[in-house]
Amino acid sequence: MLRGLSTFFILALLTASASAKLYRWVDETGRVQYSDKPPVTTPTSGVTELNKSGIVKTTPAPVLSKEEKDKIQNEQAQQKEQQRKDRALLQSFSKPEEIDLIRDRRIGVVESAIAANAIRMQNATPRKTRIETQIARHKKANRVVPADLAADLVSVQKEVFDIEEDNRNKKKDIENIKAKAEEDKKRLLELKSSK
Known part of the structure; x- marks a missing residue:
């Protein structure tokens, strides 16, 4: 026992x-x-x-540092966003030519805005020239330039500057639209070939 x-x-x-x-x-x-x-x-x-x-x-x-955790989270978020974009691209387009059509439509809208700016510029330029001529006459005659005339000049100069700035931005928009379309076409072909 x-x-x-x-x-x-x-x-x-x-x-x-x-x-x-x-x-x-x-x-x-x-x-x-x-x-x-x-x-x-x-x-x-x-x-x-x-x-x-x-x-x-x-x-x-x-044990990861805060920076390492943030980096991993950012990479995961970017990967998720890329997957979302890829799904949207595949659902929206079946061939690259469709992307070209959308690109051309978007460029057409921007070009219409540039054409509208050209009409605005045709109206603003002679007005600016006329005001500058009137101011030059006042100065030549040693008269004080009326405040409303000086204010009109500032206003028309700003309008001309804004139109020119808007046209520069619109031209950049066209370049961005073209670049995005090329990027989308390339990615669409990659996604289609991997299936």
């Missing part, structure tokens, strides 16, 4: 030690620590679980 009881205790101890876990980590001072219990605070290097032979059973996931 006594012998059977001692055998039971020995077997129980062996079973307990076989199933016991061993943990390894590096503490804040840089020293490697071992214990049968995980540390209370999470070390920066993570906690490695070892089996009874001291072989690594599970390796901790690396």
Whole structure:
């Protein structure tokens, strides 16, 4: 009876030690620590679980810095956005020529706005010339330039500047539309060929 009881205790101890876990980590001072219990605070290097032979059973996931986490999140967001764009491209177009049609329509709208600006400029330019001539006559006669005439000149100069600036922006818009269409056509062909 006594012998059977001692055998039971020995077997129980062996079973307990076989199933016991061993943990390894590096503490804040840089020293490697071992214990049968995980540390209370999470070390920066993570906690490695070892089996009874001291072989690594599970390796901790690396602890990432805020910058690394942000970078991963940004990459995932960009990947998700690219997938959304790819789906939209495949749903919207079946061949590159359709992209060309949309491109030409968009360019046509911008060119119409440039044509409207040309008409505005045809009206503003002679008005500006007339006001400048009147101001020059006042100055030549050594008369004070009326305030409303000076204000008209400032107004018409601003209008001319705004029209020219708008035309420059519209020309950039046309270049962007063309570049986007080429990019979309290239991507559409890549997506179609990968299917």
